[in-house]
């Protein structure tokens with residue numbers, strides 16, 4: 001263990017709060033405030049404060065487990081476990097082809113692991129069948145951002161800009177529960193005279209702090225945004241000069257919005273017209289304003305269009321690509337941003353390149369030392385991949401995910417996992433998914449290994465190793481190295497994270513998410529570096545001139561990279577230094593990174609943001625006589641995602657021990673149920689039972705369940721896997737259910 005304090009970051013959500021880890025008297029490490037990190041300035045939620053408890057949990061895995069002939073999981077040596085994996089993968093590939101081998105990653109994996117996993121799937125296994133649980137997180141916002149701006153970075157500006165804008169509309173986000181230290185940005189906004197509008201069907205702890213709370217019926221955020229845009233036009237609040245100069249496609253988007261007149265929108269959403277008018281007034285009167293979305297509007301079968309409608313509102317009012325104004329997505333998972341950039345997505349190569357782009361394939365294949373034609377094409381999205389298990393996908397290697405709890409239609413996904421010929425899982429504890437595996441590999445955790453993550457602002461951060469891992473565990477990088485070597489790939493899968501990052505820099509050079517100017521040394525010296533941060537592209541390997549935004553008509557030099565802002569361009573000193581010089585252009589004149597995107601132009605071919613004409617449509621499943629109530633799902637402050645880690649912390653379990661069904665008093669009376677009574681929630685996919693929690697802070701037509709728990713109270717037993725046609729996001733946020741007394 002290090003004898004002194006180690007500055008690092010929390011293992012959980014996308015805020016990636018800074019913390020110091022110091023040796024604890026009783027052994028292990030304890031968390032101390034780290035006030036120099038600007039995002040959280042020392043503040044942490046309970047999850048971050050208690051994170052070290054998972055390191056020494058009594059249920060921590062410290063030996064590989066292999067399923068024996070009697071069906072039980074028994075301890076085994078690493079050689080036995082890795083031999084079993086490679087034997088099964090070799091057999092299945094020989095019998096059914098490489099695409100019979102599935103790989104499933106996670107939005108919590110470091111950039112190095114996500115990068116290595118995508119390369120491992122395509123180079124070692126030769127399979128196209130890889131995706132990850134981040135698909136369930138922010139993929140709709142990513143798709144909408146790329147459509148409108150040509151580039152997806154969750155927040156195109158730092159969080160520190162929020163208190164200085166005039167108004168924020170927070171759509172389907174509850175930071176008071178999901179990332180409490182972020183709440184101060186909104187508190188400071190209001191203290192500075194700005195206003196906060198929260199859109200949520202529940203009066204959450206975040207909504208309680210808002211100047212205006214709009215509570216639409218779940219699944220109607222798209223209509224709500226269109227209704228606001230209609231009023232913006234009707235009241236003459238559009239910014240015509242901005243629309244003409246910086247956007248395209250306005251007439252079609254305007255026509256679509258004008259079909260959503262206020263009374264019609266009130267009927268769809270349940271939000272009264274005066275509240276719509278007040279929201280427009282609050283949003284349009286200040287000079288600057290922002291819209292921030294999270295899972296509420298995004299986790300819908302029309303999530304991409306819904307986010308597109310909110311972006312249209314920003315564009316029509318001139319609130320994008322300008323200082324202190326813009327659209328952003330509050331990403332959820334710890335490395336939800338970096339995890340979607342470097343190749344574990346079904347359609348993607350590192351640097352946010354597209355797998356079906358010949359130039360991208362050639363560039364990355366050059367870095368990997370393989371023939372571009374040997375790289376498989378795009379595969380299936382996360383739910384489609386899980387749904388195909390036991391069909392043409394015969395085996396699965398899973399890292400950093402627990403789909404038995406977190407996937408939609410979870411009982412079906414569990415049944416698909418059980419039907420596999422072979423399942424291998426890497427985890428720190430025996431999660432509900434690991435318990436189904438044929439081989440379980442115990443791996444290191446955040447404080448036991450070094451690696452980078454990219455937080456919700458696009459700020460690349462260095463997590464440092466603070467203590468020695470227990471005997472018997474290995475890192476995910478060591479796992480990939482060991483399997484690759486056994487499958488005859490001796491080189492290209494180093495176990496040193498910095499070595500992996502050096503290769504990632506070269507692979508990302510010239511791509512939309514360009515990390516080539518970032519080094520571990522810089523990350524250790526600076527409080528993170530925002531991408532794109534070019535260090536110079538290698539000639540003939542898809543350099544910066546191929547990047548989106550190159551050759552745009554306005555806003556700076558045609559040499560500029562992807563939507564660079566005022567404080568970053570390829571003209572910056574050091575931009576010509578090749579990434580492979582070991583310093584990434586980070587020597588005498590490093591590229592400063594790009595905290596603010598799009599100020600000079602958007603990352604589209606013509607530099608203009610694109611309006612996308614969208615219209616309201618119903619949820620995939622609307623209430624009917626049999627299933628008359630809407631279910632929406634979400635999180636509570638004391639648990640994180642599937643709870644695989646946080647359910648192992650006594651203090652967090654005491655605060656949030658199990659699932660519940662939140663319902664309005666009128667609904668409770670109709671059902672004849674009292675506080676704490678068990679309630680059965682039944683959808684077309686299954687039945688979940690949990691105690692009633694009765695509150696007036698939810699719409700009477702809606703019930704809410706948090707999704708962190710397995711078993712009888714598993715909310716995802718109920719959720720609908722109807723997919724967004726663009727992002728392939730399942731509709732976690734709305735489905736039809738009926739309630740029964742249990």
Ligand code: SF4
Nearest residue numbers: 010012013017045048
């Ligand atoms: Fe910060 Fe999120 Fe960790 Fe809480 S869970 S300490 S908000 S990074």
